[in-house]
Amino acid sequence: MLTTSHITIVKSTIPLLESAGSKITEHFYQRMFSHNPELKHIFNMSHQSSGRQSVALFNAVAAYAQHIDNLPVLQAAVERIAQKHTSFNIQPDQYAIVGHHLIHTLKELAPDAFTTEVEEAWVAAYQQLANIFIQREAEIYQKNMASTGGWEGAxxxxxxxxxxxxxxxxxxxxxxxxxxxxxxxxxxxxxxxxxxxxxxxxxxxxxxxxxxxxxxxxxxxxxxxxxxxxxxxxxxxxxxxxxxxxxxxxFTPAGDFFFEDRNKPVVLISAGVGLTPMMATLETLAKAHYTHGVTYLHACENQAQHSFDQRIKALSANLNLSAHTWYNHVSETDAPLSAGQRHTGLMQLAELGDALPVADADFYLCGPVGFMGFIKAQLLELGVADSRIHYEVFGPHSDL
Ligand SMILES: Cc1cc2nc3c(=O)[nH]c(=O)nc-3n(C[C@H](O)[C@H](O)[C@H](O)COP(=O)(O)OP(=O)(O)OC[C@H]3O[C@@H](n4cnc5c(N)ncnc54)[C@H](O)[C@@H]3O)c2cc1C
Ligand code: HEM
CATH class of the missing domain: 2.40.30.10 (Translation factors)
Structure with missing residues (x-):
């Protein structure tokens, strides 16, 4: 049971957490994988060997400590993480393992600051956070099981x-x-x-x-x-x-990034392999004969790396679609596009002028984080509200 005294203590240790930085992450993963090597089948070990350990877990714990007295602020993040966890089939008993190594990491790195009192507060706080995830993930698993074609586990x-x-x-x-x-x-x-x-x-x-x-x-x-x-x-x-x-x-489909039918124009923007969720959306909208305007903007390196060009043309038959593609490098031997207009260089939305429905459309972005940040800045400049911009990161979430 988390008390107000626990909350005060946890908040007072945030600077400790922040000052330890990447040392915490390294120590935590090393500890956890040596004691519980079975988790190597769940976490991405390429990230461990390339030194790119996910700092996401610790950032989330630090954000939680910061907002421990105002949890609704974390709702969107909790949903995103819970969805991601279910795609790994994370189970309740694994929270105890992570919690154990988390607490021992803090204790081992800051033995003086981590008194019995501090430890008690962190144990209670972690348990509360773990319960939030366990509960939401149980709901997702149950909903999957109850749906036609749904299943649990692998x-x-x-x-x-x-x-x-x-x-x-x-x-x-x-x-x-x-x-x-x-x-x-x-x-x-x-x-x-x-x-x-x-x-x-x-x-x-x-x-x-x-x-x-x-x-x-x-x-x-x-x-x-x-x-x-x-x-x-x-x-x-x-x-x-x-x-x-x-x-x-x-594992069953998951994720908090998806097209929502708000009965208005939609703009899909992707770069490289970030086009995959856009293809699912375009295919779905074409099947439904979506009547509002659909704009699809895609950027890729060159024609050899341009996927689904012909499919976009076929989909245009059932959609009110405007398509534009940016090639970073254009060659004289490039064939004309099957569908839409071709541009050269980086994606500059200004090139579309009034054709971009900035006033009312919803915008969906997927591609490298740098690309999405670049596009989001342009959208904000054009007056698009943040709340109409949705995006997916092909890796741990990152703010744009
Ligand atoms: C929500 C979501 C959706 C996604 N959708 C798609 C999708 O539709 N299509 C798609 O192609 N991908 C998608 N991804 C990315 C995908 O999940 C994988 O991350 C990607 O395929 C790379 O996995 P891998 O096993 O090939 O590379 P990993 O082995 O995980 O390696 C990752 C990177 O690190 C490099 N690397 C590996 N080991 C080392 C080392 N020791 N030293 C230095 N560098 C190293 C690799 O070259 C590689 O570039 C998505 C990811 C997420 C989170
Ligand atoms: C309260 C405890 C936990 C917190 C705060 C937490 C937090 C996070 C966060 C923030 C991410 C990144 C999500 C994203 O943006 O994509 C993540 C991913 C992940 N989590 Fe957790 N997690 C917790 C517990 C667990 C447990 C118990 C397991 C299983 C042992 C687990 C396994 C994973 C895995 C495998 C990933 C993906 C890592 C990657 O893609 O590199 N997590 N978690």
Missing amino acids: RRFRLLEKKQESEQVQSLVFAPIDQQPVASYRPGQYLGIRVQPSRSEYQEIRQYSLSDAPNGKTYRISVKREQGDIDGLVSNYLHDELQVNDEVEL
């Missing part, structure tokens, strides 16, 4: 079809082994996929946005091959190793 699917959409992007369509219906989803949502790449000692879970309209039978994702000094584990596995008829495990 469900086995077979790869039905693979298609190259552009130089680095492949679409994969999965059907359940049990041949029963699959749960619907809101366009923009993602699902968790669990695989065991040959290059990995662990099972790996990643999220991929669904890139097609829901059909009750199959799921389609579209995956970019991630290359670097060490190539991305799951994306390269899905591209190169997973063959038609091979099995994967999927």
Whole structure:
């Protein structure tokens, strides 16, 4: 039970938390993975080996400590995190493990400040936060189970079809082994996929946005091959190793970023593989013969990396669609676009003039964080209210 004295103590230790910075994160993950190595099958171990440990968990705990006496402020963040957790199938008993290592991390890093009194306050505070997540996640799991085609935990699917959409992007369509219906989803949502790449000692879970309209039978994702000094584990596995008829495990669709029908124009803006939630939305709107104006703005490196160009043309038949694509590099050998108008260089919304429905549309953004920040600044400059701008980050959430 969290008391007012606990609240005062927790708030007084915020500077301690902040001053320890990345040391806390490193110590916490090292501690947790050495005592509970089974969690290596849940967390992204590429992030650990590249030194990119997720600071998101600690930032969330610090934000919680700051707002512990005004929790409604955290509602949107709680919803986003709970949705993400369910795509990993996080379970209540795992909160005790995380809490244990969190408290011991604080104790080990600041033994003098972390008195018995402080420890008691933090234990009570963590329990309250954990209960908030456990409760919301239980609701999401129950709702999934109760929906047509819904399930809980991992469900086995077979790869039905693979298609190259552009130089680095492949679409994969999965059907359940049990041949029963699959749960619907809101366009923009993602699902968790669990695989065991040959290059990995662990099972790996990643999220991929669904890139097609829901059909009750199959799921389609579209995956970019991630290359670097060490190539991305799951994306390269899905591209190169997973063959038609091979099995994967999927968790039910989740996510707080999705198209909401507000009976008005909509503008979808993406860059690179950030086009996947936009494709799901465009497909859904075309199926529904959405009558309001739909504007689709996409940016990519060049024509070789432009996915779904022809599909956009086909969708135009059922939509009041205005499409614009920006290529960072244009070549003389580029074929004309199948649909819409082509621009060169970075996406500058001013090039659209009055064609952009800034007065009333809802705006949905997905792409690299830098790109979305650049576009959001332009939208705000054009007078679009923050509340009409929605976005998805393909990684831990970040404010734009
Ligand atoms: C909500 C959401 C939706 C998403 N939707 C999509 C989608 O629709 N399509 C899509 O393609 N992706 C999507 N993603 C991203 C996807 O989940 C994966 O993050 C992505 O495919 C990379 O995973 P990976 O296993 O290939 O790379 P990881 O193995 O996780 O590596 C991540 C990056 O780090 C680099 N790296 C790995 N190890 C090291 C090391 N030791 N040192 C240095 N660098 C290293 C890799 O090259 C790679 O670029 C989405 C993510 C989220 C959160
Ligand atoms: C109160 C406790 C917890 C808090 C405050 C918390 C917070 C967070 C936050 C903020 C994120 C990033 C979400 C996003 O923006 O995408 C996240 C992701 C995640 N959480 Fe938690 N979490 C908690 C408990 C747990 C538990 C118990 C587990 C399971 C052992 C867990 C596993 C994960 C995983 C695997 C991710 C994804 C990490 C990644 O993509 O790199 N979390 N959590």
